[in-house]
Every structure is written in C-alpha cells, then in structure tokens.
Amino acid sequence: MPEWIHIIIRSLTALVTLFIFTRILGKKQISQLTFFEYVTGIAIGDLAGFASTDIEAHFGLGLLAMGVWFVVPLSIEFLSLKSKTIRMWFEGKGTVMIKDGKILEDNLKKERYTADELLEQLRTKSIFRVADVEFAMLESNGDLSVLLKSDMQPLTPKHMGMKLTTEKPAQAVISDGTIADEPLATAGKSRGWLHTELDKIGVTTENVFLGQVDSDGLLTVDLYDDKLKVPEPSQKPMLLATLKKCQADLELFSLTTQNEKAKTMYEQCSEELKQAIGLVETQLKS
Structure with missing residues (x-):
C-alpha cells in the first residue's frame, strides 16, 4: 500500500477517534478550560497527529496512548462529581481580586497578575474604574467575574417597580421563502393569519428570507431584497392610542353628563x- 494512502487511512481513523473522545468528554473540552483539561486536550491532539503521520510506529499503540489520555480525564471528571477535594485539586478554585472597591494586591501576586492585566479584564466588561467594583473574582477557567456596586448597576424595570411580561423565543415561521408549519403552530398562528400579515406589508412568502413571530404575536420579516423598505409593526402603538382615546372619552362623558350615578361610573371606569x-x-411603546 502506498504511504500516502496509509497516512490518509491513519489520519481519518485518528480524526474519528478524537471526535468520539471529545464528544464523550463533553462540552467543557471546547469551552473555557481548566489547567487539567488544557493539558489533556493538547496531549490527545499531539498523540493523534503523531499516530497519523508516523508510519513507522505501530498505529494500535498510538490509539492505545490516546485511549489512556481519554480514560484518565474521564475518570477524574466522575470522581470530581463525587469529591469536592478532588474537584478543587484538578480544577482549582477562584481567587478574589477586588473586594469593597479595593484591589487585593497579595492575591494578584499569587496569581501572577499585574494591575494592567486586571484593568484590561475590567475594560472587556465595560468597567473603567476599580472603585465602581464591589467584588471581583478570578475563576478557575481564567475568566474574571465582576459585581458592580449597587449604585453603579444598570437600572432595571424591577428597580422602577414595573412588571413586564415573560419573553418567549421568537418563532421562525418563514425560512428561505418556505413556511414552517411547526413554529407557526407553536406561535399559535395559522397560515391564513400569516398570509394576511404579509399582505398588510405588501410582500409575498417567496420574497421573505426569514420571518419571525415574537411573543406578542407580531410578525417581522427580512427580505431577499435589502433595498425594499418594510413597514414597522404598528399594532402596539395603535392599541395604546386606542386605549388612551377610550380613557379620554370616559373623562369627557363624566364631565358632560348630568346624571350623578353615570358621572361616578364614568370617572371610576376612566x-x-x-x-x-x-x-x-411600556410594553406597547417598545
């Protein structure tokens, strides 16, 4: 057998084996890695490369070595689920870098972190003053978790005492000009409703690259022709205007009626x- 065919077969076998190992080890192998996961990932990748190209070496021994580097971290992962001590030993633990707006210099030295590196990490999170930080911890995967002081945190509807409806994922009811019946049914809509909404904005299904229905039942579309202008959904502003008109009418009725009972009723309803x-x-204005 020619060497190039031999290398192709070995490479494909190593690739399939490496893919299977990675799938079994889980998504942590492709996310932020711990020290041990970083080492095992590099080792398995190098072994796969050597097993693919070193035709003088026994291919089975290369797969065996990969198997060892696969079984050991997999076993440690199972043990880590059972023992906090083992988990801390192999995965490490977080280090507090900032507390009450003050940098802990001893912990920075322990992690061999400079002030510039800490500021760089903060800037990636749009934080430019250490004094604005209540608490910051360097996680075991190298990411910096930051808690801002309460007066520096973004204002939320909860702070304003507002109650918002629960947002649900938008359903892609049209994709590549084709209607998707299952997402349409999940959104509680029918094909007739969809065609009616498309008629309102003057487009056909075939011209829609992507159409989505949000949790409020509003249809938004992205057309193949980006030069075409699509009217903005107007149901919510129209509903808000109608409600305000009704409220104004009730106030007017209460002022013009001579019947005291009717006057009281109109005022109460208003x-x-x-x-x-x-x-x-707030929801109708958005």
Missing part, C-alpha cells in the same frame, strides 16, 4: 383604565 394603561404602556 381611573381604572388609566391605571391599566400605566401597566402596559
């Missing part, structure tokens, strides 16, 4: 509708 508008106004 106030209740005003409160309801306040609860949903």
Whole structure:
C-alpha cells in the first residue's frame, strides 16, 4: 500500500477517534478550560497527529496512548462529581481580586497578575474604574467575574417597580421563502393569519428570507431584497392610542353628563383604565 494512502487511512481513523473522545468528554473540552483539561486536550491532539503521520510506529499503540489520555480525564471528571477535594485539586478554585472597591494586591501576586492585566479584564466588561467594583473574582477557567456596586448597576424595570411580561423565543415561521408549519403552530398562528400579515406589508412568502413571530404575536420579516423598505409593526402603538382615546372619552362623558350615578361610573371606569394603561404602556411603546 502506498504511504500516502496509509497516512490518509491513519489520519481519518485518528480524526474519528478524537471526535468520539471529545464528544464523550463533553462540552467543557471546547469551552473555557481548566489547567487539567488544557493539558489533556493538547496531549490527545499531539498523540493523534503523531499516530497519523508516523508510519513507522505501530498505529494500535498510538490509539492505545490516546485511549489512556481519554480514560484518565474521564475518570477524574466522575470522581470530581463525587469529591469536592478532588474537584478543587484538578480544577482549582477562584481567587478574589477586588473586594469593597479595593484591589487585593497579595492575591494578584499569587496569581501572577499585574494591575494592567486586571484593568484590561475590567475594560472587556465595560468597567473603567476599580472603585465602581464591589467584588471581583478570578475563576478557575481564567475568566474574571465582576459585581458592580449597587449604585453603579444598570437600572432595571424591577428597580422602577414595573412588571413586564415573560419573553418567549421568537418563532421562525418563514425560512428561505418556505413556511414552517411547526413554529407557526407553536406561535399559535395559522397560515391564513400569516398570509394576511404579509399582505398588510405588501410582500409575498417567496420574497421573505426569514420571518419571525415574537411573543406578542407580531410578525417581522427580512427580505431577499435589502433595498425594499418594510413597514414597522404598528399594532402596539395603535392599541395604546386606542386605549388612551377610550380613557379620554370616559373623562369627557363624566364631565358632560348630568346624571350623578353615570358621572361616578364614568370617572371610576376612566381611573381604572388609566391605571391599566400605566401597566402596559411600556410594553406597547417598545
């Protein structure tokens, strides 16, 4: 057998073996690696390379070596699930770098971290002042986890006492000009509804590269022809305007009626509708 064919066969075999090993070891092997995972990943990759190209060596011994480097970390992963001590030994533990807005210089030296490297890590998280940081920890995978001080954290709807509806993933109801019935059913819509919405914006299914229905039931589309302008969804602004008009009408009725009972009813309904508008106004404006 020619050597080049021999190398192709060995390379394909090593590639398949390496893929199987990686799949079994799990997603941690392709994410942020710990020290041990980094070492085993490099070793298995090097062994696969040598086994593929060194035709003078016994290929079975190369696979055996790869198997050893596969079994050992797999066994350690199972043991780490059972023992915190083993997990800390092989995966390490986090180191506190900043506490109460102050840098812990001894911990920086322990991790051989310079002030410039710490500031660089903070800048990647859009943080430019150490004094804004309440707590920062260098995780075992090398990532820096940061907690800002409470007065420096972004304002959220919860801080403002607002209640928002739960967002659900948008459903891709049209892909490459073809209607997808399963996502359409998941969104609680029908083909008739979809064609009606497309007619409103003046496009056909064949012209849509991607169409999505969000949790509010609004259809947004991306067309093949990017020069075409697609009207923005107007259902929510129209609903908000209608609610405000109804509330204004109720106030007008309460001012013009001579019947005291009707006046009280109109005022009460107007106030209740005003409160309801306040609860949903943010969502309807978005």
